[in-house]
Amino acid sequence: MSYNVQVGFGGYTGWKILERTMPRQRDVFLQGLEIKSSKDYFSYKMPGVKTAEQLVGDHRLLTVTLRAFGLDSDANNKFFIRKILESDPDDKASLVNRLTDKRYLRMNQAMLLNASGERSREALNISEIIEKYETRSFEKNIGERYxxxxxxxxxxxxxxxxxxxxxxxxxxxxxxxxxxxxxxxxxxxxxxxxxxxxxxxxxxxxxxxxxxxxxxxxxxxxxxxxxxxxxxxxxxxxxxxxxxxxxxxxxxxxxxxxxxxxxx
CATH class of the missing domain: 1.10.238 (Recoverin; domain 1)
Structure with a gap:
């Protein structure tokens, strides 16, 4: 059974409760089986991913990636996400630079899968992406109720x-x-x-x-x-x-x- 972060009845009072208890609660939450399993899978599989098509074709990898950048609602928009990941971040006229929501640009820059050239495996910062995934997962757990x-x-x-x-x-x-x-x-x-x-x-x-x-x-x-x-x-x-x-x-x-x- 997964751990639900405790924030009383929410609102400003819940916010103050969370301020006092967040480090301890975050540690407990991140020990959950689902979080640990997803992190381990991402760490193991992601280094071998060379194209955006491979990433969007793997549901577990895609889920962690989208969660890390607060884009969970795009889980079913695989064609769109693929085009975002393949877009050239250095081209001001590219799709990813035309979008006003800069979460897509940050995802593109972090995943290094744009079509302008093969990504450097050494440059991919898996630990940073996982840390973002942990943070967003913790927040989403609270958001399901508050x-x-x-x-x-x-x-x-x-x-x-x-x-x-x-x-x-x-x-x-x-x-x-x-x-x-x-x-x-x-x-x-x-x-x-x-x-x-x-x-x-x-x-x-x-x-x-x-x-x-x-x-x-x-x-x-x-x-x-x-x-x-x-x-x-x-x-x-x-x-x-x-x-x-x-x-x-x-x-x-x-x-x-x-x-x-x-x-x-």
Missing amino acids: SEIELALNAQRELKDVSESDLSENAKWYQILASKPLRRIFEVAFGLGDRFASLPIDRQLFELKDRTGRFLGDDSVSQFKVQGNLDSILRMFLLRDQIRVSSIGSRYANALTLLSSWHR
Whole structure:
């Protein structure tokens, strides 16, 4: 039986529980048979893989690869993933560089299977990919019950990476808008409704910068290099998400009460 990471009832309180217990719980979780088996298989088989076709043709290898880069939902899109892996990361016009979601580019660069030349076996960093797989698997275990904590854990890592990149501030914001998990953090934290996603992209950029400046005193993405600023946006997200869920639950309870009264 696999271990389920314990975070109480989720939300911000669950986040604080996880902060105190994560090293111990992560160690226990990674001892699970499924995780260990997948890691061993990947370590043994991956050095012999020379083409993207071989990788997507092996379900277990593909599962570990996609999980490592947070792309589990693409498990059935084998043709697309193959084309992504074969795409030349040095060609600005290539498929992988045209995609706004940079998780695909990071996967392409890590797996070294693009069609421009045979990958160097020595350059493939299997241990790094496995470490990413472990981290994402730990987060996904929590996310199956408390998706808000999975999103916060992802943002703790990914938002910091974007903030430390050499891109312009606007380009950093566009990366956030292109990432479904990251944009969800800001949409919930700032109480942006469903209509936000239908706005023109330049208006979305303006709204995010404006609200970030008003709530945090700084409209830059670079501020999230500082742990305190990163903690602030994650706290806002988790608390507002908790309010949102409670509100939905209250409406549901009220509806049940009305129905019960109707049938009396």
